[in-house]
Amino acid sequence: MMARLVRAAQDPIGPLAPTRITLTVDGEPVEGVLGQTLAGVMLSADTVAWRSTSFRDKPRGAFCGIGVCFDCLVVVNGQRDVRACQRRAAPGDVVEFHRDMPLSTPEERP
Amino acid sequence: MTEVLVIGSGPAGLAAACAARALGRRVVLLDASDYVGGQYWRHLPPERPARREAVLHHGWSRFQAMSQALERDPLCEIVTSAHVWAIDAGRVHVMVGEADGAGREARTYAAAAVVFATGAFDRALPIPGWDLPGVFTAGGAQALAKGERVAVGQRVVVAGSGPFLLPVASSLVQAGSTVVGVYEASHLAHLARQWTARPWQLLATPAKLLELAHYASVHVKNRIPYATGRAVTAIHGGQRVESVTISAIDETWRPIPGGDVVVAADAVCLGHGFTPRVELPIAAGCRLDARRFVQVDEHQRTSVAAFYAAGEITGIGGVDLSLSEGTIAGHMAAGGHLEDRALRDARARRDALRSFAERLERAHRIGENWTDWLSDETIVCRCEEVSVGRLRSVAETSRSSGLRSLKLQSRAGLGACQGRMCGRSVETILAAAAPGGHLIDESTTDRRPIATPIRLAELAFGNDKSVEK
Amino acid sequence: MDVTIVDRGPAAGGTSAAGEGNLLVSDKGPGAELELAKYSLDLWRSLVGSLEDELGSAFAPVEYDPKGGVVAASSASDAEALFRFAEAQRGVGVDARTLSVAEALALEPELSPAIAAAVFYPHDAQVQPAVASEALLASARAAGTRVLTGTAITGALRDSGGRLIGVTTTNGSISADDVVVAAGPWSGDVARLLGGVLHVGPRKGLLLVTTRMAHRVLHKVYDTSYVGAVQSDSSALQTSSVIESTAAGTVLIGSSRQDVGFDDRIDVAVLRAIAANAIRLMPFLADAMVMRAYGGFRPFSRDHLPIIGPDLDVPGLWYATGHEGAGIGLAPATAELLTALLLGEPTSIAVEAFLPGRASLVGTA
Structure with missing residues (x-):
């Protein structure tokens, strides 16, 4: 595990018992903690990429973490263009990954 | 009626709201997050209580005192999840509801005075592999x-420039990560020159020194290597970060041949200074200064009547400066006078901290030859995946010296983030490739009349009935 | 001819960078402008290929897309008017195909099924206007044209008899036998510096841009009020729908027309009206995320026709301006007409309606 949630027992802040929630991420059930953002839930599961870029089909996930870079966009309950680092996870949320077809503009292509 | 509208609830915004309330004005405090505190006091949401959250923060008691006073105050309305998306004719247009939601509540404020306290975000220079x-x-x-208790990696490299890298490394350690090293691009000799040029100025800001001393002690205790004159110049990996190249760089940030080391890491944190969030002040018509921060006078007034600004949007100076500026801005927006007793401390602190901030900025400013670590393939605009080579190619083939045209030719800065991440780097690279080495239009990448995205239906059907006069 | 282009800013920095890049016949009724448009669209078709051949693949793509336009009517009476308009256009050789609702939805599936009827114009097309301008400029440069950007006109050079023999600029004087003002909505100001009187004003327009999405808008899609607005004399705010996808996957949503001078601020009430019109026409857009709004100024003349040709009172002064929202589309034909006039050669189509001295431009000052 690389990206992960700080383990409660080792956390200097002494977290109290969290409320567990379950959501569906890319078709799989994923457990999270009430109060996490969607990015927090996914990073806690060491999922660091959840979007493919439109032109070069590269993996992307969180980058700025504060809602500025728009790299972490996901589809939530059918709605596109939601910043995963800004949206709180709600029990039962269905999160899908933006996998745009690479667009065929005449721009530079690898 | 709203007498003082404060946009942003970080240190500057909270201080502004408190100061305006102290003069008896009705205050509305807006923040896009679902709780107050801003980036500096980013903390766990109420759903995740903890016994000792204060250990993650500086000035936590100050934060709690300000936020609790405002929360208890019936004449201060705190509106969280408030997304300010436009300002026209002095009116502030807001959607209230979840981030990037739909059907959010539309509100429009026409306040007697507005304080911008929208803060800043990290600038990250493009580096080969920075999109991994x-x-x-x-x-x-x-x-x-701090806000999620997520450790972004096991072995983390921190790189860039500025004293802010130190608290970031501390936060990573507190989250259980191993910080492989903190790589400060500025040279020690350069830092020393800037820091000791007028040593008496440091005496005016003891709190700053204490804060830095604290971070330094955390670093010593945790044996975090700290190196100056070093930069991450390439990031490697297939589907995610696996290693980074750390280069020795000269004082202009040009990599020195033979000075590369490759280090294994699973996460990289980049911070080459900050970019102020100026789209709302620009939409309101406020002038920027030569450094492209919001221009304010000693009253914290912008160039537009009744609009004030405080905190990192007026210059990067840290929490104490933000608090002082916020206090002055809130007091003045509420109709106070600069000579009022209530401002005496804040003004003295502001003036001392500003010179401290200017020295920090000089010490850690971006070296002009950072572009030497780019290759033609390096992505600059992350959203539209525009490479360095593409930027140079549109500039060379069209021989244009217009930013607008070059953006439209390359699509750099036209994606979802609207140039927030790449804008200033795009400008630098295009200017260097343009005839004569500079761009000639007045346009910059800072202008974003739609300050945060809005669903078309929200735009269409958000009515202005809630305008307060 | 020996040509120098002078621009106070960078090239394509004003109106050319602020529009949608419309190459349209659909919004023009029978008359001189439609003839100019038909001719110009023919020129564009061949021009795009020759520009690409000349400039090579390193040059940014002009994004020429002959996608066709669909004009939708929302009520039975609008449909009747639209069909009459299309019939008149067919009478002068425009390919304008009337569509039932079912046919329209087959062609453009996301159109509101509540529309009454539509007309399809296969010859409507689109370019990226700033890139197209830069491509034309690069081609001109390759043919020997001198380009001086960042250079503003400050006045006229005259001989001892008072005849215009060039211009003074912020970067020195330039002598010329002929001076052509093609400064869009700022043309009147430049003409005045050179002794001419030209009534061209700014008509502000705002556009919305969505985030990238899969292509769901296949043609240029307008409502019938667009045609009315283009030809309108009203100075009050007008909004009408124009919706189209770009090559990068964003959707451009217009449009508005407002006579407010050169005030470039974004007006939320105008954005709301544009958004509401678009959702009425293509309901799926309700959920689309708007990430940008931008505006620009169309150069409009009193009779809404371009102004192409000599200033009769100032020998040596010429105009190519006043195309309102159609400048990109009409540019190649305008250039050809102007060149023929400068050389004293016959023009390939009638030019009388566009001459600066025409009756509809004078006498109302």
């Missing part, structure tokens, strides 16, 4: 550590 998953901005990694 596992690369974060330094502030992003810290926000995830």
